[in-house]
Amino acid sequence: MVEDERHAIEARLARIEGHIHGVHRMAHEGRPYPELVHQITAVRSALDSVLQAIVEDLVSECVATASNRGKVTSLVEELREVVASAL
Numbered sequence: 001m002v003e004d005e006r007h008a009i010e011a012r013l014a015r016i017e018g019h020i021h022g023v024h025r026m027a028h029e030g031r032p033y034p035e036l037v038h039q040i041t042a043v044r045s046a047l048d049s050v051l052q053a054i055v056e057d058l059v060s061e062c063v064a065t066a067s068n069r070g071k072v073t074s075l076v077e078e079l080r081e082v083v084a085s086a087l
Helices: 003-028 033-069 072-086
Strands: none
Touching: 003 033, 033 072
16 A cells, blocks of 8 residues: 555544544434434445545555566455455
8 A cells, every 4th residue: 555545544544533433422412313323324434435445555556466476366366355345
């Protein structure tokens, strides 16, 4: 993973963590369920977005590595396992 991309992902995860703390606080305050559902949906969407960025970077990394090393089969299998676990 490119270092800049890793930092961007870490920053996004930190924002999501803050958002989750906010949702927890909302629940503790007794906020209405529709508000909680809305915020949890936003967190889920943000997590999906981070997951997509990670998988896209992994695909690029695997393709580059495979073309350099010629170990396509093992890298494709690794990629399949990661993508399958993400689904």
